[in-house]
Amino acid sequence: MKLRVCLTRYLMIFFFLIFLLLRLIFWFTAFPNPDEAYYWLWGQHLDWSYYDHPPLEAWVQGVFATIFGRSTFTLRLPNLFSSIAFFYTYYLIVRYLHKDLDIRAVVLFVLASPLYFIFLGFAWHDHLLITFSLISAYLFIRFLDRYLADGRGETWRLYGSAIALSLAILSKYNAVFVAVGFFATLITNARLRSLFRDRRLYIAIAIASTALIPILIWNFSNDFQSFQYYVQRSVNPVIPGIKIGSFLGFTLVSFFVISPFCWIGFYRLLKTRLPVNSIYPIVAFWVFAISSIVLTIISLISAALYYWNITAYLLLFPLLPFVLKRPNAHAIYGLIISTLLVIHYTVLPLSALISKDVDPDSRMLFGWREVAAIVQSESQALSNPLLMTSDYRSASALAYELNNRNVIAVSDRIDQFDFWYRDSKPLQGKDAVIVSDDWYPAELMVLSKFDRTSEPVTVSVKRFGVWIKNYYVRKGYNFKP
Template sequence: MLLRLIFWFAAFPNSDEAYYWLWGQHLDWSYYDHPPLQAWIQGIFSAIFGRSTFTLRLPNLLSSLAFFYTYFLIVRYLHKDLNVRVVTLLVLSTPLYFIFLALAWHDHLLITFSLISAYLLVRFLDSYLSDGCGETWRLYGSAIALSLAFLSKYNAVFVALGFFATLMTQARLRPLFRDRRLYIGIAIVLTCLIPILIWNVYNDFQSLRYYVDRSVNPVVSGIKIGPFLGFTLVSFFIVSPFCWIGFYRLLKTRLSVNSIYPIVAFWIFAISSILLTIISLMSAALYYWNITAYLLLFPLLPFVLKKPKPHVIYGLIISVIIVIHYTVLPLSALISKDADPDSRMLFGWKEVATIVQSESQTLNNPLLVTSDYRSASALAYQMNNRNVIAISDRLDQFDFWYRDPRPLQGKDAVILSDDWYPAELMVLSKFDRTSEPITVPVKRFGVWIKNYYVRKGYNFKP
């Protein structure tokens, strides 16, 4: 918890945290990369509390409270001998959840609402099995929570598939397919699609194209051993080897739990893990896409993992390394000058913003232009300026905000770039002429991290 507090207040926003904060300054029905809930929340919180790391990650605190309270309810419901503190410690010590409960990405909302939805559905199904009716409000509450999970991230589909598989494989639950309440619940879930569909209708269904191209349309055909090993090995270590030992034991053990809960947990874990493993062989899958797979397994781990201390020590060590990496010095800079360019972008923004501001004062209301969405988002956050523009060969949300660049024609600009995404690739050709770059080296404790380059550009040509 202390490490979480240090991260909350000391870590500059990860590039995607800043990107999603910027979405909140451009409120819309939905967005190109993800559904809109995280952006809506960021927009509301920054409007009320202003821009700060406290405000940026305050929703994470609130979601974490709801998240762990739901675990408390689950543990209390499953078995009187289960220790809620042990379950909480197992989750907090899992590096995957330490990271994604702390980052102001969509994932903290996804896992919170997914867990709430699963808990309410389990309670409904258990009561349905006992009295043939079930508590309707729990079914509808589960549907509302699942809709919010979908509004957070599309990965909620794995949770929905786990629910469906549970109903299909349990003979005593199949009569629910003749119960109109199930279809009312499905209709509630599908309300999440309304803002997403509205945005896509006006934007040529670009979100759908993005996810199809990213997940199931590989650039090169054939089995992808590298992405497969990346997905499986990173998943193994980011969850922790000790948890995987517990997951394996759970699959072999018949638990004395008088609930449908273990079956729901199994199907969510199996469907998500198998489908993403297949995708990793075809195209690419990232380890955190599987973040919902493990949620329901943690309250079951104390049945088979009698000594949690090795997992806790492992998680504590990894968490300390992560916090140092994000707040003090990117440790990859000690190994290589090129490795891990993403983490290097957490540092140096005060220095960069000072130079950008100084150069801007020599021009008349200039544009602020960068060579990638990451640097544009970080600069926008640092300067609290929603109008920074990214020009790159990658389609991103900036292309939708500046779909018609003609109003920008003829303006001068301050241009920011780095070695990861040089301005020479696309940006400089958009101007009649540009100045020589000012190099802004970023160092911590004498260790070189990266260089940024600041130029002036004259007469922007869309």
């Protein structure tokens, strides 16, 4: 028995060290994902909020870049702090729930889930979303448990939960699923309904609602474009009818990015009476059920992406050791997927071995040093030229590589660049260096805005002899907004 315990302990240490090594390799060597560069660029244009998302990640990026400068270390440094707070909260949850729960197993369940390995590592809004959502849920549960015990509860925990929820909403709009899960808990538990007569609940709601202030200020100034974008993206279908492909994409990808082993555990949790003297499992159920059901319905009528449901699973992980005694199979699964992901993002996009067309997004992590060198060379032939690309992704990546906040995107979709350069008259008549690719060719929107353009310089990006993609660099003369 002692030998088995010892081997299990060393095996967990091995898993932790490998996951840490993979995270460090990714942190220091992966070029920013196009959206990471996009949000970094938001931090160079600080505002109340932004078209695509709430502002907290941009504010954080702006502060860190101001203090530490621009680097991949700085870009993902906020993830280190959020991860520390995230896993410390899990430690508090495990210690609170049951004396025999193993925090190492819980952490391993989280780390080895590909969804969280990815989203705790990328400098996207999600690492802040899940951290503040988890903190909010922990404080809210502690408040409810005390309220059930003494009819009063600890007010500071309720208000602390509201502050954390406010920060989660400032990170990403789908924090609303966590809030709705809280309300479902209050509504469905007869002993908790008296809270609706407690003014502290409404003060907490007011505190959480302060997150809407900067978002509303921005939207009032911009014709509520952000809200229109989300309605059109997730509720209004482009083509009416049931979307079986979207539904299967959402459910199947969700199954594999969490891991089949965790889903087995989630199913067992539904059938198991847990030895927990807390409202915790009920809150965990409602947060999971409401988010998952709503997004599944959306996937049937429009489109839902697997990571929109990232808050659904947070409270389930500390319960998994009750029904899955050893996370080894899950850890091996996650280790294989995570290793492939790190190779995919840092060495060679593995999709390039399959086809020349699939996964254009991942291919955009490669080749920017070569592109930037050509852009700088072409710029020397012009007088203070504009730097312009055919899509927000390429504009953001080029801006990051050159450390130049003034790169412009001209494309057929609305993005944050449209709000920064709404008044394009000052750009009229300028020459430009234009970057495009086969995913978003310049011919669609950009070239027609110039009197004439040069023949493109083709930058062919390869790694280990494998072709990844082509970029095209042109000069454009006399820009006409």
